[in-house]
Amino acid sequence: MQGLKNKIVVVTGAGQGIGKATAIRFANEGSKVVVAEYNSTTGKAVSDMIAESGGNSLFVQVDISKRESVQKMVSETMKKFGRIDVLVNNAGVIDDVTLKKMTDEQFDRVVNVNMKGTFICTQEVATIMREQEYGVILNAASVVALYGNFGQTNYVASKAGIIGMTKVWARELGKYNIRVNAVAPGFIQTDMVKDIPEEVLTASLQHVPLKRMGQPEEVAATYCFLASDDASYITGTVISVDGGSVV
Secondary structure, three states: OOOOOOOEEEEEOOOOHHHHHHHHHHHHOOOEEEEEEOOHHHHHHHHHHHHHOOOEEEEEEOOOOOHHHHHHHHHHHHHHHOOOOEEEEOOOOOOOEOOOOOOHHHHHHHHHHHHHHHHHHHHHHHHHHHHHOOEEEEEEOOOHHHHOOOOEHHHHHHHHHHHHHHHHHHHHHHHHOEEEEEEEEOOEOOHHHOOOOHHHHHHHHOOOOOOOOEOHHHHHHHHHHHHOHHHOOOOOOEEEEOOOOOO
């Protein structure tokens, strides 16, 4: 894709699933990738994988819900590469339970990581991008933010909030030549869905026109497109990668 070679790309939650696929895809496109991950074992493994394939990668351990940790991630990135061209706010958690049974702790944990973490990362990185007068910020939403989902009050709230923040930031940052978009994956074959009962997955896929789960690489390709020069006039939008489930 146009314009990704030698770009400095930070991917949070890059140790597994969509984040891992996204980090690898950017590296394959010639970008220099910061693998930002809470789990040091998986994060370092992905960074090493990129390096062994001839790519340029830096692993940084980060807890995106803690500002000091994010500031350290940004500082290490700037020390190594001198700028940040693309931020992919991919990191997130789930803790599903019905409204009746959900505790304050379960609600707060998911919102603090998914929504507040995205806010903190964006606020810290946007400071650099404004000085550069260039940047791309990509946020992980979800199709459930568009239509809701049983037992996911906390997760849906966090992802709906991310969609709202995406639109606000696109308005605020556009004058600095910073584009902000969101990607809303549907059922993607990752560890997040491995514990869903087979019969539930089968029933859910009946509502997907393409009749299959998506692959992490398909979401990664969308992130790369939105970060590329091919998407230079796209900002403030949400692209669903869901096999048509919201049709």
